[in-house]
Amino acid sequence: MSETQRSGRRRGFTTRQLHDGAGAGGWPNARALPIYASAGFTFADFDEAEHRFGPEADGYSYSRVGNPTVDAVERRIAALEGGTDAILLGSGQAAVSVALLSLLGTGDHLVISPSIYEGSRGLFTENFARLGIETTEVVEPLDAASWAASFRPNTRAVFVESIPNPRNDLTDLRLVADVAHAHGIPLVVDNTFATPYLLRPIEHGADIVVHSASKFLSGHGTVLGGVIVDGGVFDWDANTDRYPHLLESAPGRTRFGGFARNSVAMRLGPTPSPFNAFLLDQGIETLSLRVQRQSDNALALATWLEGRPEVSSVDYSGLPGNAYHRLAETYLPHGQGAVFSFTLRGGRAAARTVIDAVDLFTRMTNLGDVRSLIIHPTSTTHVQRTPEQLAAAGITDGLIRVSVGIEDVDDLIDDLGQAFARLEREQPNAHVAGAEPTPLSLEEVAA
Ligand SMILES: Cc1ncc(COP(=O)(O)O)c(C=O)c1O
Structure with a gap:
C-alpha cells in the first residue's frame, strides 16, 4: 500500500499505521491480517521447490525463514520507522541479540550508554563477554568527547536507548550518531x-533500530515480540574491513538486514509465532492513539506528583524543570512517553506502603500496557545492581517506576492520592527529607 495519497500528499502516521504494509501478501479478500499458522508451505512442482531454496527465492518455504503474517507486520514496522527492512523476532531480547551478533564477533568491542535496560546490560557484560566481546559504558553520555574516548580500533557497534528507563535521561541521538559515524561505526x-x-531514530542518524514489541507496539500486555529495523543508510561497502562477514549478504546498504535475517536470525531461530505477529499487528493499528493518550496522562500525573510533599523528585522529561527537557523538545515534541519514575522522601518503607496501597495501578514488571503499572526497581528489576551502580544511576530505595496507561487520568491521580493518604496515616513524617519512617503502634496497625 502506498505511503502517499493520490494527490501526492504523504499520509499521516495514524493512517499509515492502519494501511502501510497491508495487502502486499496477496491473501484473497481478507481485510484484516490472516494468521498463517503453518510451519511450512507447499511447492507446486520440482522447479518451484528449487527456486525457493535459490538465491532469488521470493516465496515461502518454512516459517523460520518467512511467513506471510510475520512479513506483513515487518513491512508495516519498517515503513513506520522509516527503514528499508524489518525483522520480527520472538522477543525484544532476541531482537537485541540478533542485531548485535550481526555486527559483533569474538575480539570485537561494543560501546553502550550507561542507561540501558538491565536485560541488555547483562546480555552484553555477561553473555557477550563469554563470547569474547568486550563492552565499554560511556561515562558522560551527553558529552561527545566522552563517547569518542570510549572507542577502540576494534569497536564495531554503539548501542543506546532513545528513552532510557526508569529515569528518562534521554539520549542525544544526533550527538552519538555523529561520533559513531566519524569512527565508521553504526549506531x-x-x-x-x-x-x-x-x-x-533513523531521522536523527540511527542506522539500526530495535524494539521490545512486547511493550507499546503490541500495547495490551498480551504478547512478547521484538523487531530489528534496518535504516538502509549506513555505507557497509565503505567499511568492509570492519564488517567482512557482511560481504556474504546482498550488496549495498541493506547488507546488514540481509545478514541479520538470513545468517543470524534464521540460524539462531528466535522465530515469532504468526499468532503473536497478528496480535502485534492489531496493537500497531492503534499505536498513535494509545501512545498520545498515555503520554498526555503521564505528563498530567508527573505534574501532580511534582507538587506532592512526599515526593522529592519526578524524572519525567516532559516537565519544564527536568534536566532533559531541552532534549525532549528536540526529540519528543509530541509527547514524552508513558514511563517515568518518582522518588519518595520516605525511602523504601514509603515505597512499600504506596505500592501496597494502590488499587487501580497494577503491581507488575511489564511496560507499555494500556493499563497503568507500578513497580519498585531496587527490590525487583534492578536487584542485581550493586549499591554503587544504583547510586551512580540515581536509583534509590524511594524510587518508584510507573508505566501510565490509557485510563481516565483523574482516576490515576485519585488512586495515588489515596495511597499517599495511607502513607501519611502510617508514616506521618514521610514528607520530611531523609526521615526514617515512624513505626506504627499496635492500635494503629489494628485500625
Ligand atoms: C528497553 C527494553 N529493551 C528490550 C527489552 C527486552 O524485551 P523483551 O522483554 O520483549 O524480551 C525490554 C524489556 O523490558 C526493554 O524494556
Whole structure:
C-alpha cells in the first residue's frame, strides 16, 4: 500500500499505521491480517521447490525463514520507522541479540550508554563477554568527547536507548550518531519506549533500530515480540574491513538486514509465532492513539506528583524543570512517553506502603500496557545492581517506576492520592527529607 495519497500528499502516521504494509501478501479478500499458522508451505512442482531454496527465492518455504503474517507486520514496522527492512523476532531480547551478533564477533568491542535496560546490560557484560566481546559504558553520555574516548580500533557497534528507563535521561541521538559515524561505526537505538509515533531514530542518524514489541507496539500486555529495523543508510561497502562477514549478504546498504535475517536470525531461530505477529499487528493499528493518550496522562500525573510533599523528585522529561527537557523538545515534541519514575522522601518503607496501597495501578514488571503499572526497581528489576551502580544511576530505595496507561487520568491521580493518604496515616513524617519512617503502634496497625 502506498505511503502517499493520490494527490501526492504523504499520509499521516495514524493512517499509515492502519494501511502501510497491508495487502502486499496477496491473501484473497481478507481485510484484516490472516494468521498463517503453518510451519511450512507447499511447492507446486520440482522447479518451484528449487527456486525457493535459490538465491532469488521470493516465496515461502518454512516459517523460520518467512511467513506471510510475520512479513506483513515487518513491512508495516519498517515503513513506520522509516527503514528499508524489518525483522520480527520472538522477543525484544532476541531482537537485541540478533542485531548485535550481526555486527559483533569474538575480539570485537561494543560501546553502550550507561542507561540501558538491565536485560541488555547483562546480555552484553555477561553473555557477550563469554563470547569474547568486550563492552565499554560511556561515562558522560551527553558529552561527545566522552563517547569518542570510549572507542577502540576494534569497536564495531554503539548501542543506546532513545528513552532510557526508569529515569528518562534521554539520549542525544544526533550527538552519538555523529561520533559513531566519524569512527565508521553504526549506531543501534532501542526505541521501545518512544515508538515510531513519538520518535523515529533513523531521522536523527540511527542506522539500526530495535524494539521490545512486547511493550507499546503490541500495547495490551498480551504478547512478547521484538523487531530489528534496518535504516538502509549506513555505507557497509565503505567499511568492509570492519564488517567482512557482511560481504556474504546482498550488496549495498541493506547488507546488514540481509545478514541479520538470513545468517543470524534464521540460524539462531528466535522465530515469532504468526499468532503473536497478528496480535502485534492489531496493537500497531492503534499505536498513535494509545501512545498520545498515555503520554498526555503521564505528563498530567508527573505534574501532580511534582507538587506532592512526599515526593522529592519526578524524572519525567516532559516537565519544564527536568534536566532533559531541552532534549525532549528536540526529540519528543509530541509527547514524552508513558514511563517515568518518582522518588519518595520516605525511602523504601514509603515505597512499600504506596505500592501496597494502590488499587487501580497494577503491581507488575511489564511496560507499555494500556493499563497503568507500578513497580519498585531496587527490590525487583534492578536487584542485581550493586549499591554503587544504583547510586551512580540515581536509583534509590524511594524510587518508584510507573508505566501510565490509557485510563481516565483523574482516576490515576485519585488512586495515588489515596495511597499517599495511607502513607501519611502510617508514616506521618514521610514528607520530611531523609526521615526514617515512624513505626506504627499496635492500635494503629489494628485500625
Ligand atoms: C528497553 C527494553 N529493551 C528490550 C527489552 C527486552 O524485551 P523483551 O522483554 O520483549 O524480551 C525490554 C524489556 O523490558 C526493554 O524494556
